Amino acid sequence: MFTTFFVFYIFFTYKIDKIHQVSLIKSPYLLLALLITVLIIYFMVMIMLITKYIFEPISEMRKAAEQIKTGNLNYPIQYTEGNEIGEFCKEFDKMRVRLKDTILEQHELEKRRKRLIASITHDLRTPLTSIKGYVEALQDGIVKDKETYDKYLATINEKADLLNHLIDDLSVYTKQELGEFALNIERIHSGRLLNNYFNHKQYDFKYANIELILKKPFISTYINVDPYRMTQILDNLLSNAKKYARTQIVVSTKVIQYHLRISVQDDGEGIPEDFIQNLFDPFFMVNKKKDQKEKGGSGLGLAIVKQLTEAHDGEIIVESVLDQGTTFTIEIPIDR
Known part of the structure; x- marks a missing residue:
């Protein structure tokens, strides 16, 4: 705005127009004033460009970093110009997305582990209680005939197999999650x-x-x-x-x-x-x-x-x- 007023002031003061171009060239003061005006315009344009293409994206990245620091990973960087700063902003935003995905995977893994512990605890208790009941019946001499005795033993064996399956499942699942699973x-x-x-x-x-x-x-x-x-x-x-x-x-x-x-x-x-x-x-x-x-x-x-x-x-x-x-x-x- 100041530069615009300054240019108009020079032209109106010295009555510069197409007819007086020779006078403008002969006057060193007018040349100096024009040079200063051009330099001011140049630096203003440079400041605008630097602000738009450097300071604004850096400021946006700083805001995004502050959001990430507070745990908000849903704050995207909008700057997508096809220059070096724009590429840097894109990579920064990719890092944010990867960090978000990693945290979501960790949360899902933690939920799975909690569900696994809850399920296995319930499923281990049920056959153990059954085995204990049948063993106590055999120890107390309640079962008299061989057929019932064999049936009780078969049930105990079945429940023991179930326990073994649950333990094997837990072992395989855990090793798969930890990346430690191998075949022989x-x-x-x-x-x-x-x-x-x-x-x-x-x-x-x-x-x-x-x-x-x-x-x-x-x-x-x-x-x-x-x-x-x-x-x-x-x-x-x-x-x-x-x-x-x-x-x-x-x-x-x-x-x-x-x-x-x-x-x-x-x-x-x-x-x-x-x-x-x-x-x-x-x-x-x-x-x-x-x-x-x-x-x-x-x-x-x-x-x-x-x-x-x-x-x-x-x-x-x-x-x-x-x-x-x-x-x-x-x-x-x-x-x-």
Whole structure:
């Protein structure tokens, strides 16, 4: 504003126009005044540019840093000019977003751990209480006949297996979260592995109301797996099927495109289609209150099955029909 008035003052005072251009050139004072005016305009423009392209974005970053310091990570930097300062602001804002995502992940991890502790505490207490009750009944001599005695022992064994599954699930889940999980891969004969496992499991169904049907002979080939983790996959699949089956569980094998397929099918109520995509999420249950009360389990079993199967370069597939049942199939590459 001052510069504008100054320029007008010079022109009106000295009556400078197109006719008197020669006088302007001959007058050193007018030249000096014009030079000063140009310099003032130049520096004002420079100050405006510096303010716009340097001081304003720096001020905005300072405000953003203050917001981050107070815990507000939802304060974006609006400066997005295509210059060095603009690139710096973009990187600063990316850092803010990454920090926000990291904190959200930490909060979610903490919530998962709390839910895990709550679920495992509840699920450990239930079978322990049951085991204690059956042991006390046997110790007090309440059971007189051998059939009831064997049935009590089978129930105790079943509850002990459930405890073992819960502890294994907790161990795998925790190691996965900490990034400390590793497999001990061996070249295993699939037929022997499956026969040994399911022949032992048939005893667990001796006094159950559910029939375990094994479609033998199992496929005999070689697979590269961790035997203990493979057993854990089968444990979780069989345990899950046993919770929901009405009368039977069918286990079968086949080979498709150089992959061994192991299927565990139950004749339960089936799973609504909308829930299938979330089945393998940690702590997910189709009917959480009912499942925890009537079926037991922490909601980690299927999530761990998926993790372990994929760790073996395999895949898990689920097919379900309402009122007919559900089939879980794992595919493991064959060692050719």
